Amino acid sequence: MNRNDFFKLLAQRLYPVLRAEGFKGSGQTLRRLDGPLIHVFNVQGARGGDQCYLNLGAHLDFIPPEGGLPVTAQAMTESHCIFRDRIDPPTGPAFGWAYSADAAEAEETIAFILSEWARVGRAFFAQHARYPQSYEALLQREIDPATIHGRTALHLARIAMHLGQSERAQDLVQIGLARAPERATTLKAELAQVSATCGREN
Structure with missing residues (x-):
């Protein structure tokens, strides 16, 4: 076939x-x-x-x-x-x-x-059936800062920001920056942008 x-x-x-x-x-x-x-x-x-x-x-x-x-x-x-x-x-x-x-x-x-x-x-x-409920639950799960991918932290930070969870978003930004490879300049810039947006909203 x-x-x-x-x-x-x-x-x-x-x-x-x-x-x-x-x-x-x-x-x-x-x-x-x-x-x-x-x-x-x-x-x-x-x-x-x-x-x-x-x-x-x-x-x-x-x-x-x-x-x-x-x-x-x-x-x-x-x-x-x-x-x-x-x-x-x-x-x-x-x-x-x-x-x-x-x-x-x-x-x-x-x-x-x-x-x-x-x-x-x-x-x-x-796991992605309803918004915002599925993602509120996702953000409540424990995240291992030693293993999470930097880009995953970025996505979660953006979701947290959209849900009005600025403090959680900032925490995820810091985790993402710590996990980002040295040459990942675009990822770092995107994380910094989320951080700046959260700062303006506070």
């Missing part, structure tokens, strides 16, 4: 489930928009040509998309989202979903993908 046949089967079996849950679109990307919330499901063909990845993304429309360029909510892909994950095959995250040797094997793969959507996909989006 080739890529096109597998993608058609995926669209026939999985997409109706996604659309019933509020996703819209066609092709390789479906989106669910609800206020500031942007949820993205994307099928990405692997470079080798014999497998694909199932990408999940969640974003908030008041935060600049990843990549540095403006993108409308209707055009966002998983790569633009600040929160990302994948539905991995049984072989693990280092591998994609193989297109299968024949129709019967492909049906088995699609059936497993459907079960993984119920287990992994819904669980991911449940």
